[in-house]
Amino acid sequence: MNIIALVKQTPDTAQLSASMDGVKLSAEGGPRIVNPWDEYTLETAIQAREEHGGKVTALCLGPPEAADALKTALAMGVDEAVLVSDPAMAYSDSLTSARILVAAIGKIGTFDLIVGGRAAIDGNTAATTVQVAALLGVPLVSYVAELRNLDPADRTISAVRLLEKARETVTSRLPALITVVKEINEPRYPSLIGIRKAARASIPVWTCADLGLDATEVGSNASGVEWQSELPPLREANIEMIDGGPEDAARTLVDRLIEEKVI
Amino acid sequence: MDFELSEEHRMVERMVYDFARNEILPSIREHDRNGTFPHELLPKMAAQGFMGICLPVRYDGAGMDFISLGLLSEGLEWADSSVRETIAVHLGLHALPIFQWGTEEQKERFLPPLATGENIACFGLTEPGAGSDVAAMTSRARKEGDTYLVSGEKMWITLSDVADRFLVFAKTNQEEGTRGITAFLLERGWAGLTTGTIKGKMGVRASNTGWINMDEVPVPESHRLGEEGEGFKIAMSCLDNARYTVAAGAVGLMKYCLEASVSYARQRRTFGQPIGDHQLVKQLIAQMKQRIDLGELAVRKVGWLKNQGMRNTRETSMAKWYCTESAFATASDAVQVHGAYGYSDEYDVERHLRNSKSAVIYEGTSQIHQLMQADYEFGNRTDRPLRCEMPGYDPEFWQN
Incomplete structure (x- = not known):
């Protein structure tokens, strides 16, 4: 099987440095990591390769330092890694990013399965993978929590989707694109032997020219969406004193907790 | 002169810290409270190759170098000293001495089950x-x-x-x-x-x-x-390995204490401002960072000496003495920054303070290390060549 794992490098949201007043988030110069959802992407792709043979190619669109994310992918066990990077591609919105990724997938060649995470923790649009599937014209199976049956010979995949109030079993033909959620597996840590191999690996970097894209087709000029600012969610906290005797106060407290959907 | 970690080392560092964060931290407070050994961690550490991280691949080790051993020790002790101790003892005080002093027959017989964690030593x-x-x-x-x-x-x-x-x-x-x-x-x-x-x-x-x-x-x-x-020469050479992991681990302990203190000092407010805005708290934070930077330099130098196959008894002793005393001071300061909360086991800094006291005692007390350093200076102590020296790190040998 030829499997492509879509990987993004994101800021480490656990280590964003908030200013002392706590109103600004600073990702500049901070640690960057493999998008946590894509750790599940990589584990899914590697497990599929381990079961069915073939090759996993990790594909990442990002700045040159995003090669670090691909090194992690190699250390976890993917066979090849490609970085798509060009200064002209900066500030691409999700649709433009999808177009770039589709061009890169075309250059990689034939594929049976593309795996992506349910979203990236920075933009959190959950749109790019959907748009990649649409542009490629392949079925999309999103929010996959379990791969029931992956049958390369029969060219089908059966997966369980984790929806808000249901689990939905879907069978699709291959090639297909799936996005995975964290319930699907437990991502492995990079192994020490994998780290040794990854550190020595040279990761090819594909630019606009390599993909036959014009600089006007990528980046902020080609994008309809522009991000103005990124701030942490506002936190509203109130104190409400409940008067009355213990029984009345308890009843009021329970009513309020139900009202606020805490219980 | 190059102070940068290699790409390989940075990946090891990240992996070890991820392991410590995900596998050790969630359960270590309960183990500490109950005085129980985290047996469940051993197979996980073995699966990651930690038990034989710097043993050659030919003996089923992971074939990494001594800097990687330091990074492993640092990352594990960032979470808890007890887990780092397992590596210090199993690898530093048992497997590495066999690698250094054992006959080829002994290495082939004893090292593989130690490197894979089948035997714990x-x-x-x-x-x-x-x-x-x-x-x-x-x-x-x-x-x-x-x-x-x-x-x-x-x-x-x-x-x-x-x-x-x-x-x-x-x-x-x-x-x-x-x-x-x-x-x-x-x-x-x-x-x-x-x-x-x-x-x-x-x-x-x-x-x-x-x-x-x-x-x-x-x-x-x-x-x-x-x-x-x-036996005495063997024992002393063992300590050169283990003291290195103790020193590196102490750096990890200090890093945890600093991170926790900065985070707490940002949130905790007194007199209308975060306590991190008070000068005396800033002083504590600055001193923690000073100790970490100096300790890290001492540890990395020892790792480099080991990789070169150069005798490092004096430098290892210095790193162990400085880093463990610094860790005790840093953990104490971290408790101080956390105030009353730091004195309770609701926060990890009090556990680090209790842990840090042990390392200024074992593997040679701080007083022994001071005597050693003075004796080197007075010419009362020199390191003579050993019959079996620990070889320097040669990737060709270690990885094939």
Whole structure:
């Protein structure tokens, strides 16, 4: 099987440095990591390769330092890694990013399965993978929590989707694109032997020219969406004193907790 | 001169810290409270190759270098000293000495199950009446045919009740002082060998610490490490490995304390402002960072010396002395920054403070290291070449 794992490098949201007043988030110069959802992407792709043979190619669109994310992918066990990077591609919105990724997938060649995470923790649009599937014209199976049956010979995949109030079993033909959620597996840590191999690996970097894209087709000029600012969610906290005797106060407290959907 | 970690080292560092964050931190507070050993971590650490991280691939190790051993120690102790102690003892005080002093037959026989974690190993030097004063040991061994009969008691032995392999030291010649000491490799289950656990420790409560009792334990000659009378040199060379992991681990402990203190000082407000805005709190933070930076330099230098195959007894002693004393001061300052909350086990800094006290005592007290450093300066102490030197890191040998 030829499997492509879509990987993004994101800021480490656990280590964003908030200013002392706590109103600004600073990702500049901070640690960057493999998008946590894509750790599940990589584990899914590697497990599929381990079961069915073939090759996993990790594909990442990002700045040159995003090669670090691909090194992690190699250390976890993917066979090849490609970085798509060009200064002209900066500030691409999700649709433009999808177009770039589709061009890169075309250059990689034939594929049976593309795996992506349910979203990236920075933009959190959950749109790019959907748009990649649409542009490629392949079925999309999103929010996959379990791969029931992956049958390369029969060219089908059966997966369980984790929806808000249901689990939905879907069978699709291959090639297909799936996005995975964290319930699907437990991502492995990079192994020490994998780290040794990854550190020595040279990761090819594909630019606009390599993909036959014009600089006007990528980046902020080609994008309809522009991000103005990124701030942490506002936190509203109130104190409400409940008067009355213990029984009345308890009843009021329970009513309020139900009202606020805490219980 | 290059102070940068290589890409490989940065990946090891990230992986180890991720492991510590995800696998150790969630359960270590309960283990510390209950004084239980985290047995569940051993197979996970083994699967990651930690148990033989710097042993050559030919002995089933991961083939990494000594800087990687330092990074592993640092990352594990960032979470808890007890977990780092397992690596210090199993690898630094048992497997690496076999790699340094063992015959090829012993290396091929004993190292693979240690590198894969199939065997867990410990080191028995200290006795109830003999710590840093090794010559005072009373454990003895007498030879009958090609078997030694080893008797004596070892105390304060990390992993004594967990390990199934024991590197112990006993006098084969009572008249010779340190020159009469010989090293032996014992196995759990042998007649006359019993172990137990010591309760009531101030810190490193998630580590197993105990005693080994040996009553005429028959040890075949094939299990003698090095020559007769070479035990003291072997023991001291073991300490060069383990003290390095102790120093590196202390840097990790300090990094945790600093991160926790900065985070807390941002949130906690007094007199209308975050306590991080108060100058005296800033001073504590700055001093923590100073100790970390200097300690890290000392540790990395030792790792580099080890990779080069250069003798590092003095530098390792210096790093161990500085880093463990710094860790104790840093953990204490971290508790101070956290105020009353820092004094409760709701926050991890009090656990780090209790843990940090142990490392200024074991592997040579701070006082012993100061005597060593002074003796080097007065010319009273020199490091003579050993019959078996620890080889420098050669990727061709280690990885093939």
